Amino acid sequence: MEVDSPPFDVDAVILGAGAAGLIAAIRAAELDRRVLLLEKTRRPGVKILMSGGTRCNITNARGLRNLGVISGPIDPAYDPHEARGAQSIQQAFGAGGRFLGPALRALNVERTIALFESEGVATKVEGNGKVFPVSDRAADVLHALLQRLGRSTAEVRCNSPVREVEPLGEGFAIRLADSTVTARRVILAVGGQSFPGCGTTGDGYAIARRFGHTIVEPKPALVPIRVTESWVPELKGITIPDALARIQGPTGPVLLERREAVLFAHFGLTGPAILDVSRAVARHQGPGLLDLVLDFLPTEKRETLDQQLQSACRAGRRQVVGLLPPTIPRRLAESLLAASGIAPDRMGPDLSRDERHRLLTGLKALRLPVAGTLGFAKAEVTSGGVALDEVEADTLESKLCPGLHFAGEVLDLDGLIGGYNFQAAWSTGWLAGSSV
Template sequence: MTHQQDSDLFDVAVLGAGAAGLVAAARAAECGARVVLLEKNRKPGVKILMSGGTRCNVTNARGLRRLEAVSGPVDPGFDPKLLRGVRAIQDAFGPGGPFLGPSLRKFDVDQSVRLFEAEGVALKVEANGKLFPVSDRAVDVLEALLRRLGRSGAEVRYLSPARSVERVEDGWRIAAGDGHIHARAVVLAVGGRSFPGCGTTGDGYAIARALGHTIVDVRPALVPLRVVPEWVPTLRGLSLPDVVVSVHGPSGPALAQRREAVLFTHTGLSGPAILDVSRAEARREGEERLELRIDLRPDESREDVDRRIQEAARRGKAGIASILSADLPHRLAECVLDHCGVPRSRTGPDLSRPERIRLVAALKGLALPIAGTLGFEKAEVSSGGVALDEVDPKTLESRLAPGFHLAGEVLDLDGLIGGYNFQAAWSTGWLAGESAARPPG
């Protein structure tokens, strides 16, 4: 790491050595620009290393154009008919999906796979479509990006947080580390506020706001939920692999819904289904609580569930807890009985009609009032950020400050769990780096 001089002059300064910043810096340098990458931490890619349980869910196979692009094994549980290309990634971002279109067309899932495989990181497809390195090592993903960055010729400076970015006559003056640098163009890629222990403490919002940008209220997303019933934490460690989870307000249709796995924890509920619907709670307005509902029998109608319970209740003296345990973990079955006000000792023949109606309702929509989220400390991404209508999606250049580009989580973009957010980082980083490297005019 070289000592910074006030006269340091670059074509492009990339702020932040996370997923988007590493790609942006490498791409800008590959396009012929003199690039400096500024990172506040001692090391790059801290969030990459801890993602996916330290395995790093690189992207999602649903965004592939062809499955043959992946050299590693494909889980037989993954249906190739789910391949939908760019559209699959866009859909995962809801209203923000169209904004991502130009970035994804510039650098899509197939190209992401080629980038990592060219660096010796073979990828595999799991049953749910998630793409992981065959090695199951996030460090391999980071090292692949660093090899690409090293060949590009970009200069990297650690312990150099960008304190301010100001317009000067010939570009930008950035206060960073122990001095200042000048750059013709800037790429802001410092992330959001999720996992602040990684250094993502929302610094980029202040920089963008100082340049006139609107910051959409930043909330935690893809975050575990706290729920009211005291019995939920007693089931910590229990997993339900296939349930439908939905979030409901006082009236109207579900605010969010997802069919996936749920995990009981010592603080509440987590797992893919919970993380994907958590945005509804994170962006809740007002004091009225939302309600989480879990359909424990997603492949059966309410009538079918009712009929099965009645048939089982008529056979001998089996306890209702045992009857429910045929499809549910026994501990959960007992808690469902408690939740419905049905004694755990109740036998089938003694189950009253009102008790049966309450049980059926719980099995098809176990209602748990939501008490909040676990906040940014446990959030995988941030919801909110720099308003998208103030950024040109074709170049990721600010419409308010020409020469200032934005990439990654600092933008008002957050997608579903499953590698979609990393894909957005790779794609926006690539486009922002390429656009910033292009001389003005």
């Protein structure tokens, strides 16, 4: 008796071999689906290799209930009592956090870490709950994924850019340069537009639009900020480990704030606090310019600092620059004096009340007009993408086109720095792979 051939070449074609696509392929193949993973560049996981300064911040332990899955050291600065399960991860995504709920239930932080540990990647927890491989090698994270994928039946094809995805009966035809592949389902996991050198050039948006999806305008997020003040680049290399960064209009409310490290650079400012508030710069559509407002001493009240500065000024004839708290680097102190209109050799006893108040403002609320960001070329993630209200959160399947699923950065999901965006990629990839 002749057996009918399958109606499609494969059960699922996964577009994009980044974090979300690799996990989706692993999961679908382990569920006995016939899987083809297509990557347009010459090798998978390029962005994984670049991430976290080539260390790869796998996830964040603030969503971890069981620290026992961590085999490596745990930074004393991390407070395990802050962990609140999936809710902690969801909060990092703001309005999009609720959509992530089902994906995080499918693959939570604990299971994510256990997955990498089971493939030989020992993990550790650093400050603010950031989880890294003990080796500090992103290559080990990618190797673990490829190792597990290699044990499955999934086929991987690199150098295979997709020209078009078309409906074909109850499935899809995926047009490549030299062939066409048919599939019952498609998972779109090609990323956004951040770090376009990795191949993430927004290809997925055109495919999604082809099937009627709305694309929230992509903007660069987790990206360094440029400022107009010419003296800021002169402080290149200075890091303030604990600062509060705010984005606000000249007279408007605070749009976003974050307390973390701030780093001065030749173009302006970067560091975790700056990258996190950059989302507000990218998404700003109102009138007028924005200001980056910096508090270099977030643990100190202005009134307390004022009293301390007055006492120091009365204590003897020392230059004001030497009277500032030791956590303020000398070069920054000199620049703050200049920005406050105070002579560099001003002596403490001669400091006027008005000068003292201007200096305190420089320390606690330094306003730097924002000139923009470094754009997608230096953005770690994309803000914007496929509109979430057109996607089923429980399966990541399109509400407009049955059989089309989404995973990772192509969705309108972007979270804080610290491993949150990788966790969203792992979890949405796993859920999409479970649903095909």
